[in-house]
Amino acid sequence: MTVLFLLLALIATTAWVTSTVTLRMKALERRADGLERRLGLVLDHFGIEEPEPAGMDEVRALARDGRTVEAIRAHRRLTGSGLLEAKQAVETLTP
Structure with a gap:
């Protein structure tokens, strides 16, 4: 019974950690998207074009x-x- 309880606790903890990390990643992705959009606006405003990669x-x-x-x-x-x-x-x- 103790092993079953520990296994269920481990599964619940893993699920909680996974959902927390997923939510944080989504928040960071939204923030990065916003920053990229703003950077694009700044570059457009100053007429700066992104250089083409070599190759x-x-x-x-x-x-x-x-x-x-x-x-x-x-x-x-x-x-x-x-x-x-x-x-x-x-x-x-x-x-």
Whole structure:
């Protein structure tokens, strides 16, 4: 009976910690999104364009040659972007 109680207590504690961490992560994501939006507004206000990462010529060449998957991989490696973001960026490079 004691083992069962300890197991249930462990499961409840794990669930509580997981939900707390999840809520904190969501709050931090919202805050980061707001900061990114504000930074974008500041950059736009001052007319500053974000520099293109070095190596984008390779991504353009791969996309131009129809090697889309390799271009997406290269874009992700260069920028650290996610799969969807890299795919959309490569699609804008292809004619």
